Amino acid sequence: MSELANFDDDQPLLVAEGLGKNYGRLAACRDVSFALYPGEVLAIVGESGSGKSTLLQLLSAQLAPRAGRVSYRMRDGVLRDLAELGEAERRFLFRTDWGFVHQDPAQGLRMGVSAGANVGERLMAVGWNHYGRIRDTASTWLDRVEIDIGRIDDAPKTYSGGMRQRLQIARNLVTEPRLVFMDEPTGGLDVSVQARLLDLMRNLVGELGLAAIVVTHDLAVARLLSHRVMVMKGGRVIETGLTDQVLDDPREPYTQLLVSSILPP
Amino acid sequence: MNAPTYNFAYLDEQTKRMIRRAILKAIAIPGYQVPFASREMPMPYGWGTGGVQVTAAILGPDDVLKVIDQGSDDTTNAISIRKFFGKTAGVATTTSTMDATVIQTRHRIPEASLHAGQVLVYQVPIPEPLRFLEPRETETRRMHALAEYGLMHVKLYEDIARFGHIATAYAYPVKVNARYVMDPSPTPKFDNPKMDNCAALQLFGAGREKRIYAIPPYTTVVSLDFEDHPFTRYRFNAPCALCGADNSYLDEIVTDDRGGRMFVCSDTDFCEQRQAAGHHGTESAAPHKEKAHV
Amino acid sequence: MTAMIELANAEKTFTMHLQGGVELPVVRGVSFHVEPGECVVLSGPSGAGKSSILKMIFGNYRCDSGRIGIRHQGKVVDLATAEPRQVLSIRRSTIGYVSQFLRAVPRVATIDVVAEPLIVNGVAREEARERAGRLLRRLNIPERLWTLPPSTFSGGEQQRVNIARGFISDLPILLLDEPTASLDAANRAVVVELIAEKKTKGVAMVAIVHDDEIRHLIADRIVDVTSFAAAA
Ligand SMILES: Nc1ncnc2c1ncn2[C@@H]1O[C@H](COP(=O)(O)OP(=O)(O)O)[C@@H](O)[C@H]1O
Ligand SMILES: [Mg+2]
Ligand SMILES: [Zn+2]
Numbered sequence: 001m002s003e004l005a006n007f008d009d010d011q012p013l014l015v016a017e018g019l020g021k022n023y024g025r026l027a028a029c030r031d032v033s034f035a036l037y038p039g040e041v042l043a044i045v046g047e048s049g050s051g052k053s054t055l056l057q058l059l060s061a062q063l064a065p066r067a068g069r070v071s072y073r074m075r076d077g078v079l080r081d082l083a084e085l086g087e088a089e090r091r092f093l094f095r096t097d098w099g100f101v102h103q104d105p106a107q108g109l110r111m112g113v114s115a116g117a118n119v120g121e122r123l124m125a126v127g128w129n130h131y132g133r134i135r136d137t138a139s140t141w142l143d144r145v146e147i148d149i150g151r152i153d154d155a156p157k158t159y160s161g162g163m164r165q166r167l168q169i170a171r172n173l174v175t176e177p178r179l180v181f182m183d184e185p186t187g188g189l190d191v192s193v194q195a196r197l198l199d200l201m202r203n204l205v206g207e208l209g210l211a212a213i214v215v216t217h218d219l220a221v222a223r224l225l226s227h228r229v230m231v232m233k234g235g236r237v238i239e240t241g242l243t244d245q246v247l248d249d250p251r252e253p254y255t256q257l258l259v260s261s262i263l264p265p
Numbered sequence: 266m267n268a269p270t271y272n273f274a275y276l277d278e279q280t281k282r283m284i285r286r287a288i289l290k291a292i293a294i295p296g297y298q299v300p301f302a303s304r305e306m307p308m309p310y311g312w313g314t315g316g317v318q319v320t321a322a323i324l325g326p327d328d329v330l331k332v333i334d335q336g337s338d339d340t341t342n343a344i345s346i347r348k349f350f351g352k353t354a355g356v357a358t359t360t361s362t363m364d365a366t367v368i369q370t371r372h373r374i375p376e377a378s379l380h381a382g383q384v385l386v387y388q389v390p391i392p393e394p395l396r397f398l399e400p401r402e403t404e405t406r407r408m409h410a411l412a413e414y415g416l417m418h419v420k421l422y423e424d425i426a427r428f429g430h431i432a433t434a435y436a437y438p439v440k441v442n443a444r445y446v447m448d449p450s451p452t453p454k455f456d457n458p459k460m461d462n463c464a465a466l467q468l469f470g471a472g473r474e475k476r477i478y479a480i481p482p483y484t485t486v487v488s489l490d491f492e493d494h495p496f497t498r499y500r501f502n503a504p505c506a507l508c509g510a511d512n513s514y515l516d517e518i519v520t521d522d523r524g525g526r527m528f529v530c531s532d533t534d535f536c537e538q539r540q541a542a543g544h545h546g547t548e549s550a551a552p553h554k555e556k557a558h559v
Numbered sequence: 560m561t562a563m564i565e566l567a568n569a570e571k572t573f574t575m576h577l578q579g580g581v582e583l584p585v586v587r588g589v590s591f592h593v594e595p596g597e598c599v600v601l602s603g604p605s606g607a608g609k610s611s612i613l614k615m616i617f618g619n620y621r622c623d624s625g626r627i628g629i630r631h632q633g634k635v636v637d638l639a640t641a642e643p644r645q646v647l648s649i650r651r652s653t654i655g656y657v658s659q660f661l662r663a664v665p666r667v668a669t670i671d672v673v674a675e676p677l678i679v680n681g682v683a684r685e686e687a688r689e690r691a692g693r694l695l696r697r698l699n700i701p702e703r704l705w706t707l708p709p710s711t712f713s714g715g716e717q718q719r720v721n722i723a724r725g726f727i728s729d730l731p732i733l734l735l736d737e738p739t740a741s742l743d744a745a746n747r748a749v750v751v752e753l754i755a756e757k758k759t760k761g762v763a764m765v766a767i768v769h770d771d772e773i774r775h776l777i778a779d780r781i782v783d784v785t786s787f788a789a790a791a
Contacts, residue, residue: 037644088411095415110398110419117422124422125415131425131491153426199666228643242618242643249620253576260577 011073013038013179013211018068019058021235028054030235032068038178039209043216043226043243045258051235052215053183059213060100060181061090072179095125099172099180103187105164108171109156115142115167116152122175141170145200162193166200173204180205182214186221198224219258223247231255274321274354280304284322284477288468291479296441297409298392303475308349312342313371313388314472317349320369320386323468324350329357331365336373336514336531343371360534372435374456376513376535379465381482387450389471392478394438394448414446417489425494434499440487441480455498455514460486503528508539509546562592562630563732563763564616569625569639571611572789584789585611589625591782595731595761598754598777600768603784609767612784613734615639616765617656618646629653629732651679654732657725659740661709661717669712669720670695670705676728687727694723698749715741726753733757735766739773751776 012035019032029051036042044052057063059070061082070082075097082090094100102108109118119138120128128134139149145166156164165185172180185201186194202225205212216222222229222243229246231239231254239252250256272278280302287301306314324330332347334340338360346369347358359365362375369386379385395405398416408416417438424432437454441447449460450469460467460480467480480486488496504511506527513535515528529546530536569589575581586608593599601609614620615638616627622639629638631653636645650656655676667675673691678684695705698719704712709720722738735754739747747770754777757764768774774781 040644087407091407091411091413095413113398113419114423114426116426117419120422121415121419123415124418125413129418129492131422132493134422134491135426196666227647241621242646244619245621245643245646248614249573251574251621256576 011038011077012036012079013040013073014059014213015071015079016059016068017071019055019065019070020067021054021058021063022066027235029058029065032058032230032237034230034237034240036179036211036213038211040228041205041210041212041214041226043214043222043229044232045216045219045222045229046232047217047258050232052217052232054235055232056181056183056213056215060094060098061085075178095122096175097177097179099169099177101165101168101172101180101182101185103184105156105161105168108168109164111157112155114153114155115147115159118156118167119170119174122171126175137174138170141174142167144173144204145170146196160193161189162197165189165197169201169204173208173210176208178211180210180212182212182216184216184218185214186216186218194221201225219247219261231258271353273326274324274350275307276304276318276321280318281322284318287477288319288322288479291468291477292466292481294445295480295484296445296447296478298476298478300475301477303472306472308345310473311390313346313369313470315470315474315477316369316371316386316388316472317346317470318472319468319470319477320350320367321354323384323386324354324356324367326354326356328366329359329364331359331362331368331534332370333368333373333375333532333534334371336375336516337533339533361538362532362534372451372453373514373531374452374459376510376530376532377538378459379463381464383465385463385465385467387452387467387469389448389450389469389476390473391436392448392469392471392474392476394436394446409445412444414440414489417446418491421489421491421494425491431490431494431496437496438489440489442484443487446489447478447480453499453514454488454496455500457486457488457496458498462486501528504546505530505536505539506546508536508544510536510539510544562594562628564630564765565592565626565628565635566590566612566616567626567628569612569615569627570623570789571608571615571620572623586784586787587789589787593732593763593765595763596758597779598758598764598766599780599782600766600774600778601784602774602781607784608787608789609784610736612787613656613736613765613767617654617734618650619656653730654734655725655728655730656734657722657736657738659718659737661721661724666708668706669700669709672709672720673723673727676724676730680728690727691723694727695720697753698723699746715743715746718742719746722750722753726757729760731762733762733764735764735768737767737769739768739770747773 014036017033019029021029032055044055046052058065071079072082073079116135116138119141120134123134123137139152142149142152147163147166156167186197198221214225226243229243230237233254239246239255247259250259284301287299291299304318306317308314330350332343334343350356351358362377367384371388393405395408395416397420399405421431435451435453436448437457439447439449439457462483464482466482469478490496501515505513505515507529510530513530513532516531517526517528519526566589570587571585573583575583589612601612603609611620615622618638627638628635629649631649670688670691673695674687677687700716700719709717718741739750
């Protein structure tokens, strides 16, 4: 992709060191280490069951690792071990500096509450107390994600799949987070709907200088959105590098298999 | 006249001690919902079993009890609870707000300002103000623990988006002692300001949901709102047809089958005291325009 | 070094794991340099490894051994060992790549596709659009097409959009992979002109061109890729 954030900034935003997680005897995630920089988009690819979503949950502090740790640079510039944050701090991070876009919009939205309130909720959670300003900001965001402002008072249960996903993005971005986690953000959508969503996400990520960690089994998504990819297999990162380099010149047998698209999704 | 088969105020002493411990904890943490082991009472849920258990736990032989239902001392519900304690505790009962030491209420706060030493016991059907938008109990508990109350404003936002103003008229959420958001039970929002800095102790009992919460005397209670949509009280814009009061909460009474209606105080004791003091209304059934009353 | 690009013993072998791990050596001992304002043309038959070398200089293909020195923001960076972040930084402010095919960005208007590299580097949107328009006009893309996404264009039109996008920037290094392949004579002449202008601005270029006449017009030096053949 061509809109690049400032890569000369050499303070990492998130650092994973030796992350591991077991489910019983199954090692869902083994010895994962990397650093993510501000404005950088990292794709985690691999077939289903390869440990992508487990890793995403470890990175976003929704799961506690068995081994290793995740550190995040808070807005005050201090790098903090996520395991040492209190629950209140962690939840605050989730509502302000982080976003999480779920594959299933029903998990990320309040389906029975109006779109405006869905977008406004994070603002109200951080103390916004002026209805008019909350609504104006929600309108601006609906517009940015190409949802007709006339639908602001409709609940997402009346929305199409693509609209729900765009609403989920607006709901997450309204507090201007610095890091967004996405779990198969285009999964389950029609191809044409996917293209529109990807284009939108790509522009927003570029305009806002967002860092993002995107889990996807779709290499086209990785190519369009990410600067860097990590290929996972059996809970391990088996190959990592610049996205176009890994996809055009894959080194590992498994990556070559993925790229040759012999594997079913 | 105590029926010998009952312990004083029906509940056994151990149960009362358990409830008192819950009440003490509730007083110590204003607005916080304390779980308690709610007992079966000889009346159905929805008849105020939570309030009855709280009353039973705090009642002493010298107390004077008043019971109101929607402001009235004379409804079946109010009468039967009053009789219940008359029979099981032998306490004196009254309809006078001023004379009562314990007032059990459903859906109203008396108009006369309460004084120090009184206890107001609310019957609560649903204690959880966040339930409307977040059905998961584990999540609402965490929200209270962390004072994450954005969701409460989501509900008010939805009101304004849909009706142009905050349409919530009953069970209007409040923040107690600048910490816990609390459901004041389905009282009209007209009564909300009476909870603030109140001289009496306010106790809330939810029987089916097994929760007790409290507002100690002289505690700050603020109704949630938006800067540009501030909290407003609401009453019908009319004087009471019986006592002429223009500052009390009114019930609308249909007087005939041709659309005739009149407005009278919902607080019957308040209305009768005023009439006894020589105040009179016009008894007119003239329709009045509804209007917000600040 | 004063060179903008300096390759020393760069080597590339593909290992085809899906074909039983067969090794496919492409090039070895690749050594040449490119000075500012110079256009070096790679020559050799099809399959000799010309495009692979270009892709290695861009960081798109990995370099197995050797060095690819790039002058980036006043310092020399070895692209063969650079971190992904550095490679991205180099692509943003030092190396431009004009491939044979436009990687279509869905839904974006042609004028914005062309203007984008300038905007990314901080040029105001209006000015970037104006420069994009000038370039599109020179490359004979009719104005009525500018607001449409290029995905529906003919092959030749798409290639001209791609050239405009590649040439609009002020990057000091340009890599050109058959930029004139499907162009008519008039448009080929425009590209030759554009390359000449880049030279006067000190841009270092590496190009692959099959057309002998064009090669003759643009090449300051020719590097024969067959000399790097990595015959197994
Ligand atoms: N991504 C790749 N994976 C495997 N082999 C490749 C890849 N890219 C190029 N090759 C092989 O490398 C050799 C050189 O190709 P290329 O660089 O395209 O040559 P040229 O541009 O000179 O025609 C060819 O055998 C080609 O098949
Ligand atoms: Mg080639
Ligand atoms: Zn009256």
